[in-house]
Amino acid sequence: MGTISAYETAAGKRYRVRYRKPDHSQTDKRGFKTKRSAELFLASTEVRKATGEYIDAQAAKVTISTFGAEWLRTQTHLKASSYNVVETAWRVHVQPVWGPRQLGEIRHTDVQAWVSELSAKKSPTVVLRAYGILAAMIDVAVRDRRLPSNPARGVNLPRKVGKQRHYLTHGQVQILADESRHNATLVLLLAYTGLRWGEAVGLRVNNLDLARRRVLVQSNAVRVGGHIVIGSPKGYEMRSVPFPAFLEALLTEQIAGKQRNQLVFGDGNIYLATPTHGDGWFAGARKRARLTDSSIPVGLTLHDLRHTAASLAISAGANVKAVQRMLGHASAAMTLDTYADLFDDDLDAVAVALDIAKTRSDALP
Template sequence: MARVWIEDRANHAEYLTAMEKWQAAKREGAKRLAPGRWRVRWYGPDGKPKAKTFGKLPQAEAEKDAITARLDKGSYRDPKSGKASVKVVAEEWFTAKRKIGRTTRRDYRDLLDNYIIPRWGDWQIAAIQWEDVSTWLTELETQPGKAGKQLGAARIVKCYRVMAMVMKHAVFSKRVSVSPCHDHELPRPDDEDEHVYLSHSQLERLALAAGEYRLLILTLGYCGIRWAEASAVKAGRLSVPKRRIRITQNFTDVSGQLALGPCKTHEKRSVPLPRSFADELGTLARGRKADDLLFTAPEGGPLRYANFRSRVFDPAVKAAGLEGMGITPHKLRHTAASLAIAAGADVKVIQTMLGHKDAAMTLNVYSHLFPDRLDEVADALDAGRMVALAMADAPLTDA
């Protein structure tokens, strides 16, 4: 049996009955289309029969050829699959995200529930066009968000990226042939996370002002680890002789509860520890079990970011005379990167220290801090050429 064929329904009872009803409706002024005489029939990759009717034979023949070609190339998709609602496809996509962290999962859920499903949930996935997505982005920019405030550029970009991932899932599951989430102009979050770079003296003043948390500030400012990673460092992960801190876990705040889990992007790494305060960290860790936290709250237990900001960090920023710079515990990563670059560290070292996925990401963020080394390259090439010229002019000697 052919994989795709055309069936003439001219003598089918159901077709004749449908035609009689159509003709009666037409006499009464109805303008609906006549029932399709030509039916294209085929079996999908799942082995189930499919069918689609057309009023004219050339239309049916064109569809037959198109379906045959898609079946042959493996690009076939069931026309009915595109009728699935966005909320169904979105839940499928979310359920399939098996490797994301708790914070990312929470963010995805929040974006789905507040900005994607309310707007697109009842739409058929195949009905969304490029211009529909463009209109939605304009709405996100001009209308208040869930909290009643204008959404920032970074939040809008996140909404778009989650929607794009849902549509990509629809492409992979062959519900649509192409995603409408491409080549859209997105707002630029230029000023939302402006980098702050402290000097050695400024960082030292801030650390001193933090009192008993001086070593934590120095660790954040010189090692470049994230707050969630620093608060999860255990005594057994500190190696003073090697001057390393092993980063393997972080704390995530999930609905007010701190949960310990793998570090961001699951990239375990060792970060360099300056000798100038490595011994002090060793003293801090002395007497603690390997699984005990290195930095703890005054009453014991893990540090909470909000409490640390309000009780320790923000007062220390004021005492150190650094108000107005927008410095936060997280932005001390930028200070660590800038000081390391100024010290001559190459991009791969910076990447490892910060836990970036690849060096390209590090360069995208900090390329402006790397000095212009073109003159160094030219000087090195000159040195090599002068050596070669000197050797060429040297007199030959007997072996």
């Protein structure tokens, strides 16, 4: 229990409350005009300590810059590529604005004004990422009992509009592969297995089971800060992905003369760099392919080949669980949410089946 003592000031007698914080360090609060008010403060403080609701006002005086640096050091669970995105957003958008401010000085209206201003200049993706970092940091401060609540929560945020997905037909995939020249097999593999770019270029010869026509996805080669970083696949789970029979001969040719631990694509030793969107080999292949088939989208990306794989699999009759496992989604619900537009035919089939059932029912005596 704390103590209360009186002291004299120019304005008259005042009271000081001296007590221990939950970490057992001693502190005090001065300036109470009556002993009764000092006693009430001490009693309420002891109750908050006992119930775990005590907030250390001094701990809220740390700056966002200092607290943010500590928070970043704890993000060891993030992959290198994800950490790089978070660190960049912190350094570019969060720290310059909030760095000098103390945790206890942040107000809900200030955060809303910042989000609104940033939204006028940047895309929803950038805004949501920057806001998410600030809010996540303050969540930790609340759990540390530095603040009673998070003033960043509950602000109005911009809506993220999903990028348009492009789906190629079998014929269009072949045209694109032909125009990709020495990268033709890579393009076909992406379009018929749904592998991500980093998963495909990270494949080694011993990841191919040509007899069973399976690709074992064990790693992901991602460029971070100009360097290739090898990590686990997205979701941290390895998966076995089937490939169609026509790819067997092409993959056999691709790995001819290579050792089991060498890379499938490229020279076997150096990871292929992601082609630049505007003038890389994929952009050139897309441009040439459009001369043959102008319906091939101008904005087609490498990631659209993953979407194409989902589309071709579904149109071939694959169920959502099979597509989920092929793509490495966390759940079938995620696959459905992502590719709901590809299951429209299933909805039509439901309506047809119900109509047939109703007709049969009406015909019964």
